[in-house]
Amino acid sequence: MRLGPHELSSNLFLSPLAGYTNLPMRLTVRELGGLGWATTDLVNARSLLENSPGALRLVATCAEDRPFAIQLFGSVPEEMRDAAVKCEALGVQAVDINMGCPVKKVVSIGGGSAMMTALDRTAALVRGMVAAVKIPVTAKMRLGWDDANLTAPDLARVLEDAGVAAVFVHGRTRAQGFSGRVNLAGIRAVVAAVKSIPVIGNGDITTPEAAKHMLDETGCAGVSIGRGAFYDPWIFRRTENYLRTGILLPEPDFAERVRVLRRHFDRYVEFYGEANGARQFRRVAPWYAKRFGPARPFKRSMVAINSRADFEAAIAEYLVWRAQFCDDQGVLLEKFQPEKMEASFMREDDAGGAAERNAIPVPKGPVEVW
Numbered sequence: 001m002r003l004g005p006h007e008l009s010s011n012l013f014l015s016p017l018a019g020y021t022n023l024p025m026r027l028t029v030r031e032l033g034g035l036g037w038a039t040t041d042l043v044n045a046r047s048l049l050e051n052s053p054g055a056l057r058l059v060a061t062c063a064e065d066r067p068f069a070i071q072l073f074g075s076v077p078e079e080m081r082d083a084a085v086k087c088e089a090l091g092v093q094a095v096d097i098n099m100g101c102p103v104k105k106v107v108s109i110g111g112g113s114a115m116m117t118a119l120d121r122t123a124a125l126v127r128g129m130v131a132a133v134k135i136p137v138t139a140k141m142r143l144g145w146d147d148a149n150l151t152a153p154d155l156a157r158v159l160e161d162a163g164v165a166a167v168f169v170h171g172r173t174r175a176q177g178f179s180g181r182v183n184l185a186g187i188r189a190v191v192a193a194v195k196s197i198p199v200i201g202n203g204d205i206t207t208p209e210a211a212k213h214m215l216d217e218t219g220c221a222g223v224s225i226g227r228g229a230f231y232d233p234w235i236f237r238r239t240e241n242y243l244r245t246g247i248l249l250p251e252p253d254f255a256e257r258v259r260v261l262r263r264h265f266d267r268y269v270e271f272y273g274e275a276n277g278a279r280q281f282r283r284v285a286p287w288y289a290k291r292f293g294p295a296r297p298f299k300r301s302m303v304a305i306n307s308r309a310d311f312e313a314a315i316a317e318y319l320v321w322r323a324q325f326c327d328d329q330g331v332l333l334e335k336f337q338p339e340k341m342e343a344s345f346m347r348e349d350d351a352g353g354a355a356e357r358n359a360i361p362v363p364k365g366p367v368e369v370w
């Protein structure tokens with residue numbers, strides 16, 4: 001698929017996840033293959049203009065981290081425009097505008113999902129950004145504020161007229177938070193509303209089959225995956241292969257999961273330094289463990305690591321403990337295998353509370369709700 005002037009290697013996108021989609025994670029996922037495009041965590045436009053160390057770290061990138069977009073949030077048109085110009089000077093392929101974030105701090109200044117409710121003001125802000133840069137400007141939104149205000153189709157149309165090159169839609173409202181199902185009809189309505197720009201669907205994709213289902217059911221040009229990439233950084237490779245050949249590659253085995261966990265950790269240490277990197281990695285490691293089978297001691301020790309030695313000791317101890325759940329070949333016994341992943345929108349009904357059981361947890365982080 002194309003995004004503005006860019007021809008992408010796949011129609012699969014990594015969603016911005018504040019506190020996670022940093023350079024180490026992007027490189028880790030890219031190396032596994034299948035990913036067509038990645039975006040930073042959201043970055044405060046004003047902080048970027050002020051060169052705040054935190055903002056500069058969020059936009060840190062390198063030659064292998066391509067194609068790459070910076071996501072900005074803010075509501076002051078001049079600041080958003082100047083920040084877009086700065087992003088262009090940094091050499092990024094696009095600037096994305098956050099219009100979906102329901103966090104109070106962002107909404108209270110008229111940014112994030114508040115932008116979905118003020119179409120004229122938002123269009124003017126976007127026009128200012130589009131006119132100031134040559135790179136594409138994209139926007140990420142939810143379906144609307146609540147069920148009574150499903151503004152995404154109108155907003156997408158207005159944004160297309162204002163010059164936006166693509167829109168990303170999380171198929172839930174702000175009021176929904178992360179509960180309930182992703183609304184495929186809502187995404188389809190956005191696809192129907194725009195004239196020619198690509199719409200990228202998003203929400204709850206945890207398997208290649210779910211990605212295909214969202215593409216088929218909504219007509220969206222691509223899909224964006226966030227939390228699914230925590231469980232399964234291989235999801236892009238597996239999905240790209242499935243969409244191209246119809247063949248579903250197996251989930252990676254335990255040894256491969258540990259190999260990539262280490263690679264991810266190494267990059268944290270390289271990027272943040274050993275002590276800080278190890279502490280920051282405390283919130284990443286438990287996601288890998290979700291597909292390990294029994295892993296309580298692993299999670300307990302990983303959330304206390306301070307160094308590479310702690311990290312390696314936690315793995316070594318876990319390998320010994322985990323052996324009790326494995327056969328002679330070291331393969332996890334059937335009854336201890338984690339449950340198959342299933343996206344909210346793949347279920348016909350919700351008998352037995354499967355939605356709650358299978359809900360993807362929302363990680364704690366610098367932001368509590370998205």
Ligand SMILES: Cc1cc2nc3c(=O)[nH]c(=O)nc-3n(C[C@H](O)[C@H](O)[C@H](O)COP(=O)(O)O)c2cc1C
Pocket residue numbers: 015016017018019040041042071098099100101140170202203204205224225226227228360362363365367370
């Ligand atoms: C911890 C966390 C942080 C997030 N940070 C951002 C962000 O910085 N910008 C943004 O537009 N969306 C953010 N989101 C929303 C995701 O990009 C995505 O739209 C949402 O998680 C649904 O997709 P998923 O089910 O594939 O995770 C965040 C979500 C979570 C759980």
